[in-house]
Amino acid sequence: xxxxxxxxxxxxxxxxxxxxxxxxxxxxxxxxxxxxxxxxxxxxxxxxxxxxxxxxxxxxxxxxxxxxxxxxxxxxxxxxxxxxxxxxxxxxxxxxxxxxxxxxxxxxxxxxxxxxxxxxxxxxxx
Amino acid sequence: xxxxxxxxxxxxxxxxxxxxxxxxxxxxxxxxxxxxxxxxxxxxxxxxxxxxxxxxxxxxxxxxxxxxxxxxxxxxxxxxxxxxxxxxxxxxxxxxxxxxxxxxxxxxxxxxxxxxxxxxxxxxxxxxxxxxxxxxxxxxxxxxxxxxxxxx
Numbered sequence: 199x200x201x202x203x204x205x206x207x208x209x210x211x212x213x214x215x216x217x218x219x220x221x222x223x224x225x226x227x228x229x230x231x232x233x234x235x236x237x238x239x240x241x242x243x244x245x246x247x248x249x250x251x252x253x254x255x256x257x258x259x260x261x262x263x264x265x266x267x268x269x270x271x272x273x274x275x276x277x278x279x280x281x282x283x284x285x286x287x288x289x290x291x292x293x294x295x296x297x298x299x300x301x302x303x304x305x306x307x308x309x310x311x312x313x314x315x316x317x318x319x320x321x322x323x324x
Numbered sequence: 325x326x327x328x329x330x331x332x333x334x335x336x337x338x339x340x341x342x343x344x345x346x347x348x349x350x351x352x353x354x355x356x357x358x359x360x361x362x363x364x365x366x367x368x369x370x371x372x373x374x375x376x377x378x379x380x381x382x383x384x385x386x387x388x389x390x391x392x393x394x395x396x397x398x399x400x401x402x403x404x405x406x407x408x409x410x411x412x413x414x415x416x417x418x419x420x421x422x423x424x425x426x427x428x429x430x431x432x433x434x435x436x437x438x439x440x441x442x443x444x445x446x447x448x449x450x451x452x453x454x455x456x457x458x459x460x461x462x463x464x465x466x467x468x469x470x471x472x473x474x475x476x
Contacts, residue, residue: 221414224411224414225411225414228407228411231403231404231407235400235439235442235443236439238383238443238446239445239446241383241384241446242450243446245452246380249379252378252379255375255378256375256376264369268365271361275354275362278358279355281351315370315374316370316374316375319369319373319374319375320376
């Protein structure tokens with residue numbers, strides 16, 4: 199493409215997409231947190247109500263949502279470490295690209311450790 | 325003759341810079357939250373029957389231990405402030421009308437403070453064996469907390 203600006207290290211590359219993903223996963227985790235604090239607070243005022251709400255967490259469709267939530271948390275956590283390394287490690291900016299792929303790889307590995315276990319728990323009880 | 329370009333640097337400004345501490349807080353709390361949330365997920369979703377074991381008795385059992393009380397309160401406060409400050413960054417980036425931006429930021433901190441108060445109250449005033457309605461549920465839930473309450 200002739201009109202594409204040359205020398206851009208950020209736009210359209212790993213640096214940008216990791217930033218976009220960090221925001222999207224952050225928003226998702228934030229809204230879950232709001233709901234999760236409220237539903238857990240039910241134990242104080244309405245034990246039976248708490249059990250009823252938690253029952254919805256055990257359905258297969260919310261179970262799939264939880265799997266996605268954990269994937270979001272894994273990416274956000276590991277990419278957060280990448281951001282800290284870029285800020286504080288002398289060679290952080292130099293290796294930010296490869297660190298992104300290490301983040302993706304580690305997140306995938308941890309996700310593979312989590313997802314089967316959780317999905318079996320969810321789907322063996324429906 | 326070579327041209328020497330000095331490394332750009334900003335002059336140190338005197339005074340208290342709240343944004344700087346916000347920036348530092350995101351990194352510090354982030355590291356702690358990784359430990360707290362990974363531990364939380366492991367204890368609640370990976371061990372035993374995972375999500376299927378969670379009910380009132382499960383929470384009562386966990387909160388009978390000061391270890392999990394401290395864990396959960398720390399996680400609650402750190403996570404809500406981390407999340408709220410992150411959302412504030414997004415609002416600052418995308419809200420183009422000043423009064424809407426200000427309103428949203430205020431709203432975020434009000435929600436944050438409210439949930440911290442609700443969460444701390446729920447955890448610190450929690451007495452699963454103390455009131456009748458709880459005990460009725462305990463009987464339904466089984467032996468886990470029932471034995472906890474009778475001290476066996």
